[in-house]
Amino acid sequence: MVAAAPSAQAATTHVANPYVGATPFLNPDYVAEVNAQAAQDGSNGSIEAKVAANQTAIWLDRIGAIAGDATHRGLQAQLDAAEAQAATSTLPVLVEIVVYDLPGRDCAALASNGEIPATAAGLTQYESQYIDPIATLLGNSKYSNLRVSAIIEPDSLPNAVTNQSKPACTTATPYYETGVAYALNKLHAIPNVYNYLDIGHSGWLGWSSNMGPAAQELAKVAKSTPAGVASVDGFVSNTANTTPTEEPFLPNTTMQVGGQPLDSANFYQWNPYFDEHSYDEAMHASLVSAGFPSSVGMLIDTSRNGWGGSARPTALNSTPTTVGAYVAANKVDQRPFRGDWCNVNGAGIGYRPQAQPYGATDPVIAFVWIKPPGESDGDYPTAGHTHGDPHCDPAGTQTDGNGGTYPTDAIPGYDVPAGNWFAAQFQQLVANAYPALGSTTGGGDTTPPSTPAGLTVTGTTAGSVSLSWSAATDNVAVTGYNVYRNGTKVGTATTTSYTDTGLTAATAYQYTVSAYDAAGNTSTASAAVTGTTSGGGGGSAGCKATYAIANDWGSGFTANVTVTNTGSTATNSWKVTWSWGGSQQVTNSWNATVTQSGASVSAASMAYNGALAAGANTSFGFQGSYSGSNPAPTLSCTAS
Template identity: 70%
Template sequence: MPHQLSNSRASSTARAPRTPGVLTRFRTAAAATALGAAMLVPVAAAQSASAAITHVANPYVGATPFLNPDYVAEVNAQASADGGTTGATEAKVASNQTAIWMDHIGAIAGDSTHHGLQAQLDAAETQAAGSSTPVLFEVVIYDLPGRDCAALASNGEIPATAAGLTQYESQYIDPIAALLGNSKYSNLRISTIVEPDSLPNAVTNQSKPACATATPYYETGVEYTLNKLHAIGNVYTYLDIGHSGWLGWPSNMTPAAQEFAKVAKATTAGVASVDGFISDTANTTPTDEPFLPNSTLQVGGNPLDSVNFYQYNPFFDEHTYDEAMHAALVTAGFPSSVGMLIDTSRNGWGGSSRPTALNSTPTTAAAYVAANKIDQRPFRGDWCNVNGAGIGYRPTAQPYGASDPVIAYVWIKPPGESDGDYPSGTHTHGDPHCDPNGTQTDGNGGTYPTDAIPGYDIPAGNWFAAQFQQLVSNAYPALGASSGDTTPPSVPTGLKVTATTSSSVSLSWTASTDNVGVTGYNVYRGSTKVATVTGTSYADTGLAASTAYSYTVTAQDAAGNVSAASTAVTGTTTASSGDTTPPSVPTGLTVTGTTSSSVSLSWTASTDNVGVTGYNVYRGSTKVATVTGTSYTDTGLAASTAYSYTVTAQDAAGNVSAASTAVTGTTTAGGSGGAGCTAAYSISSDWGAGFNANVTVTNTGSTATKSWKVTWTWAGNQAITNMWNAVYTQTGTAVTANNAAYNNVIAPGGNTSFGFGANYSGTNTAPTLTCTAG
């Protein structure tokens, strides 16, 4: 499955941790066994299982999970074979719900050793007859035409053609919908994970011919699926949103939200046809990075997200990514009630390599990240049978409380089932990314190992004993912890400020108690979580001098329960009494682009003895923004108007530099009719031999665009290496970027964006862009 990752945001050669596509469940021949029931999610008020269940906001609350008997048999067979303490620990996995994958048409009917969909539903119905709470049934819908267009290990059976789409609808979706819609099962809560990896590929992989061909079938197929499933009252639909290492860059996140909204709005019920979204499906990106809560923290003069592992992606974990994506989806037109799921089946990263406390001693951003990240992959793009991964949090409803958009942790990828095999002399199918001896690149010249578990070549979905054993060994929380516990820890008490400086506030509190043990504390500055720590103290750094900050703390336990917040305390930083040296004055302030309503600026970074923390942008004498980077777009301006800008830099001690030399940006004339557009250019990162840039295309006309094109000519030797959200050609120094298939339409006054990575030597002068619209 094409989880794209690189500082190019969407390198076709660097796929981030695998999502469910990789789980082409060709399965094993383990004998099916009787299933048991276990209460894995908090239970609300009892509800009659025999009565039809109303469509609720969160189907995971108050539900009893259905356990897939095929997976239970796989786990129990492995636990029996290993025996002893190891086997006893492994057996605990079987009591956690995993999804049932409909990954090919034949899976609907099943085979001699694996239940078909009707048999699974009948078993769930039998369980519901003896349950006082609703039974939750999870199923993955995964067989689109041209499935996994950017991957090899999980390509599907249906071709990306008009005939393939007809086959998908009539032979796959229609039979599934008929079974799920049978009134016999109307008392079940049926959660459907709809076509993992499909729509994210439509956002980032249009430069791949297979993806460009498949995208229209993805969009039409998902639309058809949503129409069929939403019509069934007890079915819940969750669309896949990749993961933070794929769509986390802002230049990917916004187009992704727009793509999801485009497909949902095309359905009969519109955005109401989608109950929510799921991230990290069959992936290993951590749910939280407890010791790296601030991705822009400056260490050694560089933000943490600048290191190669993150490549300026601001989202290090799934929780922060899901919250940001939720906001982007709401902006795109979805209601705020849409819920977010996180697949935690393989993202625990426990074991001896997991950091247990913050290490604040490294003096460079790269060393700081290496010492403190729990994600132990050498490259964030590793996705196939990742070595060292562990089972994560158990399936849990509302892990962050009822007010957080994350409504549940789920296990969609069954732990222990292979992501895929690799080509060999006797076996040509497979994916090179699954080869333990293979390598992959990050799009910037960096080469990394695939990090697949060495010594194995196991087809997708087949049982992988060594992987299962490793996942259990590296589970976090450890599998000895109670997975059925729903009691949160006690509220932290005695929160107090123990010290302040001009740039920090130190806190301490009294430890909480819990029946299965407290695993950490979440520290909040206002409503923003700034850290998760294992001890009972924390120093919040990088603050402004002479400023009051409010703090609260919550406790969490090994089962994922979170306490209520502590009483708030206020810490006020002191006036700067030490460092009085301001940063150097920002230089090179230039206007990089204008539209009828905006002016884009960029400048050269300042230097400072204690580190620059931000830049203040002034329009005339009015401060319009404080940013951490070296670019800014001032929006909401009047057409055909000149605006003067200056920039100052500030440091961790609160010192502010003198103002830069002023520049003037003049907005273009407003659109008077028909189609028209402007393009604004900004550099998001530059490392001397290469850079990333973003281009914002704005419709200045009075009608929606049908197409758009941006052209420019480089003044130097810049050479584009890859581009996302647009299709480009470069001949010599001349570049043409045309709209992608999904972002050709821009409403009057609206905008879209694309980005690219490029190499150069010498100077890197910003080009003058020309935009034309059709």
């Protein structure tokens, strides 16, 4: 008797990050759309054609999409095309699909309502006519050498958290939960498929009242599958949205201007997460607390969140004296309202798809283009047709729930159904791309910088470690460096030196550095070095103060100072003083009265934070400007 050979699927290795070491599959249908538009657009066509070189996801947004139609390949034809590519590749080929056809789909909007009703019969149809055929195709052993990244049901479970006041969402939620669990279970059983659940975006779930419940909801659904949380490989944010990956000039959401924190601005409405990177890191921590392993990866859809063009700020404007004006002057997100989502006017293509954009230790494992740039978000009702969503009406408005009314910000003059090619939108996305597609700062650049060499500890104090390294090189230009302490990113630098502050005395810390360019390509990490802080405390007269730079953009920075009562009795007040070693000037502060005379700075406690019990601490912060270097100061603390 001869034993049967193991199947190819059984031998497939399920890797931690499918985007690392893979080559992207380019959807031929989307490539054809882009090339056709480029051919029509004359001199702009050569720039537009660059978009076709980037991977976009294949949307299976109806049962008929599995088989395909006259203009779009079905799933089997796409997989066959990927196999043809794999036959000539030395690397695994990665295919991205979007599973998007739940019963009662998109219950809080109208532009992308689905074909399956939110009923028990609809759930059966979803499972048997939609998920099962997809799983059968993906499970075919001839495709086992491919890697398939499956984006599972955008907008579904976030609606189960925030839109239960809408009857349609209340009705649909049980079918969302059961349907997503069924999809996870069927696809997780295929070793070369990787499941990523949608987590909305920072402007939706960023508030603590939404983030924690969302993590619990996602965990509840995952735990209902036989494999539990192992059925989920990670999460994706910003799907088809335009929230920026980073807000470079608004790094401190609680910084005070005019006596108010930045997150109190009408645009943010006390949401502490202004961009997707900070949101993803916070949501990752919340998901881990809810029971997911720390190995789950985060994806960010950067297909339409670049916000380039003439309206993008290029430097910090610190002159506004009110929160609203300060935010308006410095945010790259040009929407009038963060809730605007349909065919947003002024948006641009964002960072190109890339694995590990912040290095191997950051929870964000890849930038992806889930929404193909140039495909419409939806249409709106007119006298000619009743289908559509008022949020897509350029003349329409929407409210923020707090009495504010805002324009939809949809591109005026058009009414294009969801998923259809929208030429004017595509042209605008290309024109407003950031990094620009037609310049040396990113168009088509997929080459990472070289690995920084020569990382050295140049000095230590009781609370800081100073580092330097040799400059990396790049085919275009190195933009900056990420600095990691014990595997966690602690800062960035635009020069080849960095001082890490706020450390514990007599403690060893391990550091690595990676380089990045304007296209978002990041090098591998440097060889590690260890810096050990000197012994002794950093305080005197009953308190100590530690200093940490929160963000540094080359001409300015924000810093936080932690004050700890080291005495045996409570303090009534405290004062921290220091002298700058460079040209630093404090421009704004919060939670302390900060004054500067020449290089000397003093920070006195406020009425509400001067009293500290023995061992207790508080913190204050400030924003500063500088030229040249930005060395960390030595702090002195006195208490009474």
